[in-house]
Amino acid sequence: MNIRTCIATGWFILGIATTAVGLDSAPPLSMQDQLWRLAEQEQTIYQQDHQLFNDETLNRFMKKVGDKLWRHVTSDLPPPRINIVVDPQPQAVTYADGGCYLTTGMLGVIQNVDQLAMVLAHEFVHYIRQHTVELYLLSAGTIHNTNLQPIKDNIVVDQIIQNAEHQADEEGLQLSIMAGYCPAKALELLSHFIIIAQSKGQISKTDQLINRKTYFEHLLNQLPQKTNCLQNRTDAPNNYAHVTAPILLANARKAIQTGDLNQADADVSRYLVLNPMDANAFFLKGKILNERPGNPNPVESIAYFEKAIELDPGLSSAHKALGVFHFKAGRYAKAKPYFETLINLAPQDASIEYIKGYLRICQK
């Protein structure tokens, strides 16, 4: 939850669970209209800047976990809507209207369904408690009528956010337990986030995460012994890994796009452990090698592309990769059949006009 999101989603002040935060009166209409437009703009921009990840099996799985948690919530609010966005950065964002967005990066860091449940439960509490609305109202006195700039330097706002995070951890933990999940496993997730932040040199974030982990350990220590489920629970970690495997390829593609080839390779390698005969994964392995400066392993990258075609002769991207590879080396006779196959398989490919030009050169 970031501060801009907090301010921007204050538009749901009226009509949504005003009793949850004990509101006595609505803000002036003009301010409300501005917040409504700003929040709509925020979500629209967020959805337009981020590609939604649609996998039927994964969406069903996420909904099942979400429903299992929501069954234990007493609220007039409609159930939250869980969306997955393609973004390698681990993040979760919840809007005051119940729009809940988890990134593929977050799902890639989460290791089991218990950790997923804790993340969702945390976000659900932000929604149930309408933290964004509360933040807006408590800050309203410092906002001029026509100025909606984020109050980034306000110490009070920082404290409010920290309190909201603590409440989300505390009540999210309770919600997670009521739904039958093991929130103690979230400690491993927090440890993982700390390692990620440390590796990126994010000192301030590392400190925040360490404080959060300490607070979470304190909450766990206060639980009765019988709710310590680490030893008692028999879970099927492979189920979560298999269901969420497709996001690894989505993260890998995004990482290739941004040039983070090491991360892309790590994601594809994890995916191949779960799906060892997947053509798309072999294609991506070849693409990663191909993108390395100087392409130190051309023979190996060709082998990956050829393996991808062997597994799926209809994989147009592998045909394109091999056609381009041979074309650039001047092996026009070898490139030609790959380009012709690509044109047949994928006439709508984004680079098809380029490929037709290359093919004309091959045919001369």
Added chain:
Amino acid sequence: MFFLTACATPWQTVPDRLQSGHWSVRPPGGWMHMTTQDSEMFSKDGPYLEYIYVQEKPLNQGFRFTPKKMKADMLPHEAAQLIIDNMRSDPRIHQFNLLSNEPAIVSNQTGFRLAYTYLDPNGVMIQSVYYGVVLPQFFFNLRYTATQRHYFHQEMPAFKEFFSSLHISS
């Protein structure tokens, strides 16, 4: 607007023909231009409203939002994809919408042409046409960028003439 550097000359009236590095062009009359180390910027109403930007970028020079670099053996569609990836990773660009991505001849060289729109940090919709060609020593690129409302279409004829007058020496 993202390209102004500390090493720029002041804005000057355009000459009849401008030569810079390995290229030359006939700028639109009445426009102004500013010279930097590896680029020229041209504008009529101010660069926030519209500008033409021409750059001769050394191949070993990176891009701001991607660790990838242009390579001499890159095909036009690969070079185009690198530019697209760089723009998609730019946190200042919102609602990036690629309108077209196609091969193009840039002064008798085989390159690419991109057309796209995006929302800038001030919430203004910007429209742009970007030409690029990978040459043995450098990546030549030329773009026309303007606010989508009014200015982009108003000055498009001037840009077309500008582009048709472009000459890149081998």
